[in-house]
Amino acid sequence: MTLEGKVAIVTGSGRGLGLAYAQELARNGASVVINDVDAQTAADAVATIVDAGGRATAVVAPVGSTETAKALVQAAVDEFGGLDILVTNAGVLRDTVLWKMSDEDFDLVINVHLRGTFTCVREAATYMRENGVAGRIITIGSPTGQRGNFGQTNYAAAKAGIVGMVRTWALELKKAGITVNAIIPVAATAMTATVPYFHAAVEADRNGEPMPEFFRKDVGFGGAGDVAPLVAYLASDAASAITGQAIGVGGDRLQVWSHPEPVATEYADGGWKIEDLQTRGAELFVASIQPVGEKFAPLPDELQPPAPAK
Template sequence: MNEGRVVIVTGAGQGIGRAHALAFAADGAKVVVNDYAEDPASEVVDEIVAAGGQAVASVGDVADWDAGAAMVETALAEFGRLDVLVNNAGFVRDRMLVSLSEDEWDAVVRVHLKGHFVGLRHAAAYWRAQAKAGELPQARIINTSSGAGLYGSVGQGNYVAAKAGIAALTIQAAAELGSYGVTVNAIAPAARTQMTMGAGEAMAAQMAAPADGSFDSMDPANVSPLVVWLGSPAAGSVTGRVFEVEGGKISVTDGWQRSVERDKGSRWEAGELGPVIEEILAKAPVPMPVYGAR
């Protein structure tokens, strides 16, 4: 599906990002392996090359403007084009809101949300130039949100806000970039990564590989087939959507949309709204529970 296409995967030195890079390479793509550290990126490049694929490392901070531009330039210099951007890089600094520091908030929002925007912005500028030159690309952006961002997660307020922002950014970008031949979708994956294994003993136990050799639903490689498909020309009609993926299960997640309403036809008085709100909420869908809420 992706033979000859050029793909950037951010945060590809380990975990889900590494799985994406290997899966795209196995599907015939040329891969730019981005990571904040040189050694993990180079190791993934070596693994791809040893398997007969083509890859190059791009070491840098995804939330740094110049590093984001350099990442795109690496793809163009090494492979002559860019077709797919997979925004995956991120980390956590978990703490309850009443204990969360300003630095912890800023760091997580910066890497996740700004880090998604920076790569998107530089890649989109390249594709817009292509479109204006009469060469409409079949370009793809796949962002990485989270179930935490969609439903909330106790003790992860900074991460939740960033991942919710990524889901909204995906919808926004899909609307703005479609005329340039770019689709934009997001995934909300559940898999065993350094982030999830470090989230406490209960989470680590849930994420552990099965000892009996049965299907490992938390293997990061389970996430990548959807991303590889979304990055391919076959996915040209799918844009502005958020997919959850865990093990062998894929679902599409509907975002904010208008549900039950009541129109008086004139201004409401505050004192009459109690029964109205009660009626609306009784008819509305029940929200998904927040992870970790009692």
């Protein structure tokens, strides 16, 4: 597999998972447009690729607006002559429970994750269609968007919305040969670093040590380097038949998420009346109720997080 001659944009790629994606694309031959809101962070990210023999440039701007989306595509065309790959990774967190979440915190997360994905994909897809490019669009979802998570109304809405858009775009862009997929990463990030359950795994990753097998296999949790190869694969010609999918990756585990499907179907002649629901509904609903939130295996004793300081 090679990405030689390909040009990629990776939003939110100054550090963390986004930087790992950009570096992996460059390692496989792609020229990369780095994006971050901080100029020094973006410059440092570009340097890691250039120093390794790759080609990269940067656009310093917050994702969300049409203007930033246009600037990213224009940079790819001006610097490297085109655009073949878009990875929409940029994101922010403003976590709190529903009754404490402000309008500003909701709007910010929706703007960066959901609107930012929309504006960047719209701009990239327009360029690809107009120039006959059978491009690759890779968005970033989350288990929170698939199952929900306490304290993340805004983030869950954005990530669920991204997967919904991916399914729609896969239909709309199929004729142009453009694939669109969502990756559902489970990895050591700024978000998971705050979760006590992942303490031992995050500390190992931070210290450059092997992550405990329990996390890599039982939980499917790893580092950024475990997610990046999937990004490069979906960006390649080898993945031309894969589109409209939500694919989970973390540690040693790879998963294909199902699309929502009915789990039970019943009929009532003439339509459902409240009396029918009172007599038959409870049995149908209780037998088929679906879980919410992520469920993790109990931590072994040796991986328990330290007790909080008193």
